[in-house]
Amino acid sequence: MVDTVQDKAVVVTGAGGGIGAALARRFAAEGARVVVNDLDAAKAEAVAAEIDGIAVPGDASEIVDHARVALGGHIDIYCANAGLASGGTEAADEQIWADAWDVNVMAHVRAARALLPGWLERGEGRFVSTVSAAGLLTMVGAAPYSVTKHGAYAFAEWLSLTYRHRGIKVHAICPQGVRTDMLTAAGSAGELVLAPTAIEPEDVADALFDGIEEGRFLILPHPAVADYYGARAAAPDRWLDNMNHIQQKWEAAQ
Numbered sequence: 001m002v003d004t005v006q007d008k009a010v011v012v013t014g015a016g017g018g019i020g021a022a023l024a025r026r027f028a029a030e031g032a033r034v035v036v037n038d039l040d041a042a043k044a045e046a047v048a049a050e051i052d053g054i055a056v057p058g059d060a061s062e063i064v065d066h067a068r069v070a071l072g073g074h075i076d077i078y079c080a081n082a083g084l085a086s087g088g089t090e091a092a093d094e095q096i097w098a099d100a101w102d103v104n105v106m107a108h109v110r111a112a113r114a115l116l117p118g119w120l121e122r123g124e125g126r127f128v129s130t131v132s133a134a135g136l137l138t139m140v141g142a143a144p145y146s147v148t149k150h151g152a153y154a155f156a157e158w159l160s161l162t163y164r165h166r167g168i169k170v171h172a173i174c175p176q177g178v179r180t181d182m183l184t185a186a187g188s189a190g191e192l193v194l195a196p197t198a199i200e201p202e203d204v205a206d207a208l209f210d211g212i213e214e215g216r217f218l219i220l221p222h223p224a225v226a227d228y229y230g231a232r233a234a235a236p237d238r239w240l241d242n243m244n245h246i247q248q249k250w251e252a253a254q
């Protein structure tokens, strides 16, 4: 048991399946009271029933107040997990870019806006952002996803550096491939880049709980991402050449 989690009031967005469902199950197993949010009400209700949680369906951007009431007036831990795997190039429709920005970034900003006043008053609160390795690196074939996940990472980083002396803990989870519906939907680029090292959603939950115990901001369920992130910073052009080789391999396989 992680004592920072037992009896805590937790919200997980996009928890009707995949990584969010694994996080919700793990928080419940550790003794937390969990709100299970998803746009898909039936999926949210199924996971909530399984873990004795509370389903709060709806758009992740709009559920903080409802979730707070459902949990008795206070949220201790908020997992901004819902995300859109928005693929495409610069030519992707305006709507695809707008939806990616809305779900992958602004839902986090709106949640923080609703949570921070109470958390700062109490001097504690924990914000968990499911970003992606694409937020530290970049995903071939997915410009809106890569750009907005960089935004989600930047926002989590900003929250952490701004409020860490006031009791606010922030974690940014940055996995590569995880075997969920989203990986299946990522198509041939996902097959090439992500599938070979894909892990299970439960592995992501394990990595988060290790990070919570160790008080770490950056959660890397695939440890090799630290090396790639370092290589990108140290030698950007060499890193871009390597990524471009993957792009060319992907183009050749189409």
Ligand SMILES: NC(=O)c1ccc[n+]([C@@H]2O[C@H](COP(=O)([O-])OP(=O)(O)OC[C@H]3O[C@@H](n4cnc5c(N)ncnc54)[C@H](O)[C@@H]3O)[C@@H](O)[C@H]2O)c1
Pocket (backbone or CB within 6 Å): 013, 014, 015, 016, 017, 018, 019, 020, 037, 038, 039, 040, 043, 058, 059, 060, 061, 081, 082, 083, 084, 085, 103, 130, 131, 132, 133, 174, 175, 176, 177, 178, 179, 180, 181, 182, 183, 194
């Ligand atoms: N699967 C991967 O390989 C992978 C890798 C890195 C990061 N991620 C990130 O992990 C998070 C979860 O993804 P997943 O792989 O579990 O995907 P998933 O598709 O299995 O689950 C995402 C869930 O979010 C819900 N959702 C979508 N938009 C929503 C909204 N506006 N409000 C509430 N719920 C909404 C969907 O209905 C779905 O149940 C995402 O942020 C994703 O970008 C996934």
